[in-house]
Amino acid sequence: MRVSRRIPTLAVGLVLAFAVPFAVTLLLTGSVSAASKPEPKNLGSKQPEPRVHHVVLPINSDDPTTMRALISTALNLPKHYRERNEPFEIEVVAYNAGVHMLRADTSPVKDLLRVVRGLTPDILFVVCEATKLGMERAEGHPLVLLDNVDLVPNGPGRIIELQEAGWSYIRS
Numbered sequence: 436m437r438v439s440r441r442i443p444t445l446a447v448g449l450v451l452a453f454a455v456p457f458a459v460t461l462l463l464t465g466s467v468s469a470a471s472k473p474e475p476k477n478l479g480s481k482q483p484e485p486r487v488h489h490v491v492l493p494i495n496s497d498d499p500t501t502m503r504a505l506i507s508t509a510l511n512l513p514k515h516y517r518e519r520n521e522p523f524e525i526e527v528v529a530y531n532a533g534v535h536m537l538r539a540d541t542s543p544v545k546d547l548l549r550v551v552r553g554l555t556p557d558i559l560f561v562v563c564e565a566t567k568l569g570m571e572r573a574e575g576h577p578l579v580l581l582d583n584v585d586l587v588p589n590g591p592g593r594i595i596e597l598q599e600a601g602w603s604y605i606r607s
Contacts, residue, residue: 488516488523489602493594494533499543502536505607506547512605513555525555526597530563530590534570537562539579548581563590 490512494505509525516523535541537560542548551558564586571578587593598604 485521488521489597489600490523490525491594491597491602491604492525492527492607493590493604494527494529494536494607495531495590497532497535497541501607502533502544503547505536506544506551508605508607509551509558510554513558524557524559526559526561526593526602528561528563528587528590528593528597530566533590534562534566534578537581537584539581542581545581552583559585561585561587561590561593563593564588566590 492505492508494502496502505527509527512525513523529537536544537548539545548560560581560583562580562584565588567578567580567586594604
């Protein structure tokens with residue numbers, strides 16, 4: 436009785452067709468068992484810096500309740516991140532009627548803003564310069580803003596730039 440070599444040859448050929456490329460891939464990538472090889476810890480190196488949380492808080496309303504809600508957020512977020520030892524940046528952008536929040540003469544929350552400044556002096560407050568100029572034209576006199584308030588050319592434009600840079604947008 437004659438034994439056919441056709442079936443064993445075909446079986447060996449199939450095994451080699453799959454096993455050889457697989458073995459070569461494993462050897463070249465060094466990933467024989469990536470999950471079982473923990474990375475050695477370098478005790479002398481620093482831990483990576485935690486990611487900085489970036490938050491933009493817009494205000495475009497002259498409603499005191501909305502302003503107080505924003506202030507509450509501006510106080511609670513830093514507390515949250517400080518408890519977790521995580522760095523953060525917060526920018527409040529006022530435009531349209533929200534500029535009243537940061538005006539020395541019309542702000543219904545200027546005392547609360549002093550508290551915010553005392554507890555979290557690193558929050559940046561900015562006013563839309565286009566809105567400010569429009570208010571000055573309409574009222575016929577220069578506007579006086581609260582201390583430590585910066586100007587940006589365009590409030591909504593600033594918010595868009597921050598969001599495009601990865602900042603989170605929180606609406607109060």
